[in-house]
Amino acid sequence: MKDDSVKHPQAAAEFLKDRAQAKWHDSAIWWVRQKRDAQAKQLPEWEELRRLAREIKAHTLSQLDDYLAQFEANAQKNGVTVHWAADADEHNRIVHGILAARQVKKLVKSKSMLTEECGLNPYLEQRGIEVVDTDLGERIVQLRHEAPSHIVMPAIHLKKEQISELFHKELGTEAGNNDPTYLTHAARANLREHFLTADAGLTGVNFAIAETGGVVVCTNEGNADLGTSLPPIHIASMGLEKIIPKLEHLGVFTRLLARSAIGSPVTTYTSHFHQARPGGEMHIVIVDNGRSDILGNEDFYQSLRCIRCGACMNTCPVYRRSSGFSYSYIIPGPIGSTLGPSRDMKKHGSMAFACSTCGSCSNVCPVKINLHEQLVLHRKKAFDQNLLPTGKKMGLLAMRFLTQHPALFDLGGKVMRKVVPIIPESLTRHSAWSRAGRDLPPMPAQSFKEQYQQRSQNKKDKQDKKDKEEQQ
């Protein structure tokens, strides 16, 4: 479970202490962003796909109650039991109830951020059920007793040496063997034992289809499939926003998801579950846990379109340089920074400030959520509710005063450009800029405004000259 007392600036500073690892984190994630771009360029209809996805989701949210009811009815026709959970606790009670009634000793889980959100693992473990996360990245963080640091790449914060050490201790692999293939295959052998001996399997849900009453799960590893085709019980936990109207709409979303998430044309397995395996049973738990409240919030309900691809994290300059553990909410990065404060401003308010407002997240989002705009609105809310640390609040008030008094702003700039270069370094070393290990940049001779005016003037002069020449 995640520690929700984390404050972003302090946690990020902590992460940045290990410069080499921080640099690696940044470049590893940027590489995924580049792969996403390469995939997007291969489809001429990419932007149209994003538009369609956005509109399908917007429509679905506008009739969500009808689609959920339709989904439920169709799932029941397929012989699936549907449950409803108002919050995390009810979700956990329902899942435990299903497992306890059949004396389940071991549950194999495939990746699900929703069960992280609900704190399902500790809940079941306290009640004597062994829970095995089976996605490799999830398994790694489970063995380390950590939460995932990214929603698609849960162990992206770790180096292979750390994983090798962990596996040596937990799975008995060779000490010092850091080869990713060796380590992955060792985990494969170990997890296969768990798949073959589990009494039940739990999956998340990528999409739920109202028209057919089934759910779709996308994985590269095949863990959701092994975990549901072997044990007799399949439980699928889904947030209520996962609904899409018809099977045909999957043709839009399955084209966007993996390309946006990992820069691959598709996940290895895109599996459509409509019934249990023969002789088994299937349950779907539909979870609210605050979602229906967000739906009623005009400024923030768009965040419910999210398909959890993680593209916004991969592009975010702040996330890449601060890691998922610097965010207090279970989902980090841009989307987490709008969902978290929507849930609880007091706990997660600092997340909305972990943003440079560069807008890159909104530009890559496959369902076109206005992420950076939502973050600015959350900041305003945090300010209005008086939740900012005094220093930050004073700074913002001073900034507001300055921007409302342009003459003073210009004067301040002028003084800075003259004074900063002559301040001795020993005095600037502890400024917010230099603390991160950077030197102060050289001060420009002119302000941006002056440069801009000069450029416009030059352009005008050139044009005048040209006009004159033409006239002659």
Added chain:
Amino acid sequence: MSTRDSILARIRQNRPQATALPDIHAVPFIRYDNPFEAFATLIRNLGGDAVQLAAGQSVADIVASRWPDAGRTVDLTLPEHEEVSDPHAWHDVDVAIVPGQLAVAENATVWVSHPDNHFRSIYFLTQKLVLVVPRDAMVDTMRDAYARIDMAEHGFGAFISGSSRTADIEQSLVMGAHGAMAALVIFV
């Protein structure tokens, strides 16, 4: 009020302004001049391979020449094939040859869905997966694929593309996570 009814009531009260459902067929999607080539090129990057059956050749020939030392082999494309009553019983299958209904050029996936849903575990337990697809069952994109599949039929279906893989350790791509370590698509 039940949890169900109170959730639905809250949604009804909170739902945003109505917007129309777009027509996903009104937009042109990519077309391939040579879909087989597009498929074959892609699947090689995804840890798989694709071949076309030559005249006089059989699926069994191709499989035998590719994996001469294969262990337990199960061929579900034969009219008379092995049956098991428990899905765990496929745990030691080395090569599984299964029918694929449809292939998609844009992402090298094959749609598998068997009327008797108890074959499900073999697709994922086997070490090597061979998908046998009719040559003319190839579409360009996922949109075309969904127009051709009937979900009500079998209770389970999956698009499978290449071999099981992961990049969870330092972003190094490793083939063979939990499912098949190798995948071969044979167009017949």
